[in-house]
Amino acid sequence: MKSVTIGELARALDARLWGDASLCVTGAAEPAAAGPASDGGGIIAMAMAPRYAEALQPGSMAILAEGMDPEAYGLKAAIFAPRPRLMMAGLTRAFDAGPDIAPGIHPTAIIDPSAVIGEGAAIGPFVVIGARVRIGAGARIGPHVSIGRDSALGREALIHAGARIAHGVSAGDRLILQPGASVGGDGFSFVTPEESGIEEIRRTLGAREAIRQQHWTRIHSLGGVEIGDDVEIGANATVDRGTIRATRIGAGTKIDNLVQVGHNVTVGRDCLLCGLVGIAGSSRIGDRVVLAGQVGVSDNIEIGDDVIAGGATKIFSRVPSGRVILGNPAVRMETQMEIQKAMRRLPRFAQQLSKLQETVTRLLEKG
Structure with a gap:
């Protein structure tokens, strides 16, 4: 188990320390689960508001908000968090061991001879890597991952078990794909020889002139997917490839579990797409946009920079930059x-x- 002193942890978090700096910290927990610190170390309690601190045990270590009194709780040591959730990010990073992917290339991995594997990359069991794939230095690829031909991953990628990367996908540095994520599947694009019922009701706004048999013909997806640096894509989320041009995900964007990004969509930088968001084909999402859970975005529309959409909002028309919207339809x-x-x-x-x-x-x- 990873262990650091509370003094080292405070320095790493750039935070103020109170008490015994030599105490060892082996992990973090809620106050009720963090007992008194011993000579061998202990768990640091996350008590960054007075209502959480009520469960603190005397003799323990804790992270507190500025203004809270560690002596009043009988603590041995404390770190003060000027911004609690940011402190959470640093603390969890310090103790996250990540998945168990052994260094080197597992003997069961199947790697095309033309693939280029960067220095220090770790490739787990039953990974399949196609022709002309490029894997950046320090990448970690978990078991049962497949990467299609001509795809490229940047430095320090972390691809969890069972993720799927199709052919012609390019990603920047520090990409994270959670288990089961799928990037580069074909877009959902079909056409009928004659005007379809969907095209008819769009033209007439709901009136049906005649109902005819129709047969759907596939439009093949020739574009790829382009992903910037520091992007994370959640478990079982899907990003479809473009029809002719690439689907694009901007640097710093975070995509939650079970999100669907359709073909030809462009998502800007530092966006947050929460669980069960669905973005239909060819829509354009600006920078720093937040789409809360179950938000739906219709096809071929534009959402400006810095838009925030509340949970279950349904967006059917253009949204100007900076607007906060909610409801169905969105207002x-x-x-x-x-x-x-x-x-x-x-x-x-x-x-x-x-x-x-x-x-x-x-x-x-x-x-």
Whole structure:
């Protein structure tokens, strides 16, 4: 188990230390699970708000928010977090051992002779690497990963077990693919010889002139996928390849589990796409956009920079930069809140209307 002194940890996190700097830290836990520190070390408690600190045990170590008093909790040592969640990022990084991928190339891996494997790369069991693939230095590739021909991964990539990278995919440095992620599958593109029912209702806004048999013909995906530096793609998420041009994911973007990015989509830099987001083909997402869970984006639309969409928002039209949106269909968040307030009042309004109708009826009968 990895161990550092709390003093070393504080220096690594660039944070203020209180108490005994020589105590060893072997991991982190919630306050109730972190007992008193011993000579052999101990677990540091994450108690970055007073409500969490109530469960701290005397003699333990903790990470506290500025302004909290470690002596009042009977602690041996404490680190103060000016920004707690950022501290969490640094702390978890310090203790994350990552997956068990042994150095070197496992004997069961199948690697095409034309592939180029960078210095220090680790390739696990039953990995399949195709022709002319380039793997950057220090990459770690877990078991049962496949990488198609002419794909390229940058330095220090981490590809977890069972991920799939198709042919013609290029990625920058420090790519992370979680288990089961799929990058570069064919886009969902089909056409009919005659005008399809979908094209008809788009043209007529719902009216059907005639319902005919139709047969779907595949449009093949000749483009690839281009991914910038420091991108992470979650478990069982999918990024489709482009039809002619590449699907693009900008540097620093993080994609959660079970996200679908359609063909020809462009996603900007430092975006956050949360679980179950779906982005239909050829849409353009700006920089620093946040799409919360279950957000849906229609095809061929543009979302500007710095847009934030609340959970389950459905986006059917262009969104200007900087806007915060919510609802189905998407509107400004403040507008949606007013709509929800009005909807909650509807039962009362219906009762009032019913009473008013009764009153008017009685007055008419008397008249």
